Amino acid sequence: MNLQTKRINTANACVTATLLTKDMESKLNKIATKISKNIKLDGFRKGKVPLNVIKSRYKENIEQDAQKEAVQEILSEALKELNIEPKEIIGDPIITKFDKKENSIDLEIKISLNPDFKLDNVPECIPEVKLKKITEKEIEIRLEEVAKSKTPLIEAKKDKKLSKGNIANINFEGFIDNKAFEGGKAENFDLLIGSNQFMPGFEDALIGMKTGEEKEINVDFPQDYHSKDLAGKPATFKVKLNKIQVKETPKIDDNLVKSLLPQEKQPTLELLKEKIKEQLELESKTKIYNEELKGKVIENLDKSFKFDLPDLIIEQEMDLLFRNALNTIEEKELEILKSDTKKAQQKRETFREQAEKSVKITFIINALSKQEKISVEDNEVLQTIYYESMMNGQNPKDTIDYYQKNNLLPAMKMAMIEDKILSHLLDKKLNNSNQTPKPEKKAKKTKDKAE
Structure with a gap:
């Protein structure tokens, strides 16, 4: 041999x-x-x-x-x-x-092979974290919203005009080219005006209607609507407003405070406001992290780290990105790529830079997860999928089965680990910046003895 x-x-x-x-x-x-x-x-x-x-x-x-x-x-x-x-x-x-x-x-x-690199310069990649200060007005607004959510609905008077924030109980039926379409009809449907639950323009067209009034509303289905048969098409909805429901004026009293702080021995309005402030601070921090800082951390890590990457793993990532892209391109381009191997290879090659970045970040995140002892258990992944599918009105079991059959659980787990690590790094930066340095002790002045 x-x-x-x-x-x-x-x-x-x-x-x-x-x-x-x-x-x-x-x-x-x-x-x-x-x-x-x-x-x-x-x-x-x-x-x-x-x-x-x-x-x-x-x-x-x-x-x-x-x-x-x-x-x-x-x-x-x-x-x-x-x-x-x-x-x-x-x-x-x-x-x-x-x-x-x-x-x-x-x-x-x-x-x-596993690339060899050190994590020494990670702290330099973490941007400054500046959080928004929560104002008293914001606390009051949230307190009123919470109180309102606990307040029962009452039916409005017949002469009231429907407005934003009201709940409209409606009958409706949708038509395209004067023909009713499947799934476009409902009776006694409760719709919160301003929730954007329906397609753009539908809820706005209801504003100003009174109980018992009927109306025709013309709207267009969004181009990216989940049903291809309806996407982008103009539709007419015949709507009848059965009743309007509104919230009673919320009362902020001891009963409300006790209901919102059931585990506290001495629930007070001040304590409730403090809890609301903490929640608003967490929401603000999460928003800043997700919309601004996490992306910056990824970009900084990509630019700051230079190390060899395994070619075979990059090729696999390119294949994955290319296959995913094929699901989104137009039919005409797809037919060209199927018939022309050279053009298909050229299209695949356009994903090399993205693949290299993805593979590099994955190695960095894996190394950080070991260093910082951060992990995600399999049951956490399943719980997250379950919760998200419930929020989206999907069947959790079907969603989990889809992830398992298509081997998507490892990618989901990796994404959750990455999210945890980025939050951890930003929290460390925030905590370090909030620590007030101790003042240095001044050295005692000594006079030289003159002989």
């Missing part, structure tokens, strides 16, 4: 080898002998089947096993030469060349 190894960089290695046919023949005989001891064929006693019969009957399986054994031996020897521990390898080595000749087989195997 002629073996050559090459360490391309810290994350990639290549192995080339030539397997002689005579060496392979001995492996074939050994595997065939092992099979013959246990196999029983008609006309032969158990263990007495000739090797040539075994090799002929099970030729394909024997060759595959022999080749697999030979490749394992090559890899084992190559790792020794390269001084690589098996735990350093990422994924399975890929055979990129398997060229059968008359007396030999030429092999090329590529190996991906």
Whole structure:
């Protein structure tokens, strides 16, 4: 066996080898002998089947096993030469060349390795965290909203005009080209005006109606509407307003405070306001983290870290990005890519930079998760999917089954770990900036003694 190894960089290695046919023949005989001891064929006693019969009957399986054994031996020897521990390898080595000749087989195997880098400059990648100060007015507004949510609904007077914040009980039926469409009809449907639950323009058109009034509303379905049969089409809805429900004027009293702080021994309005302030601060921080700072952290990590990336992992990520893109492109372009291999390769290549960034960030996040001892349990992932599907009006079991069947749980878990780590890094930055440094003690002045 002629073996050559090459360490391309810290994350990639290549192995080339030539397997002689005579060496392979001995492996074939050994595997065939092992099979013959246990196999029983008609006309032969158990263990007495000739090797040539075994090799002929099970030729394909024997060759595959022999080749697999030979490749394992090559890899084992190559790792020794390269001084690589098996735990350093990422994924399975890929055979990129398997060229059968008359007396030999030429092999090329590529190996991906965990890249080597340090996390020393991570703190420099975390931007300053400046949180918005919660005002008394914001606390009062939230307190009123909470009180309002606890206040029962009452039916408005017949002459009241529907306005934002009211709940409209309506009958409606939708038509496209004067034909009713499936799913476009309901009776006694409660709609909170201003919730944007319906398509744009529908709720605004209801404002000003009175109880018992009927109206036709013309709106367009959004271009990205989930039903392709309706997306982008103009529709007419015939609507009848059955009744208007409004909230009573909320009362902020001891009963409300006690209902909102059931576990407190001495619930007070001041304590309730403090709790509301804490909630508003958390909401504000979460919004700033998600909309501004986490993206900056990712960009800074990408720019600050330079290390070798495993080529095979980048290629896999490019394949994934390319496949996902195929689901969103127009039918015409898709047909071109299917018929033109060169253009398909060019399209796939456009995802290289994105793939490299994604792979790099994944390695950094993995290293940080170990350093900071941050993890996400499998049950946390399932609970998150369950909760999100419930919020979106979907069947949680169906959603979880979809994630499992399409092997999406690992990606979901990785995204949750990344989110946890980014929040952790930003919290550390925030806490450090909030710590008031202790004043340095002034050195005592001493006078030089004059002799």
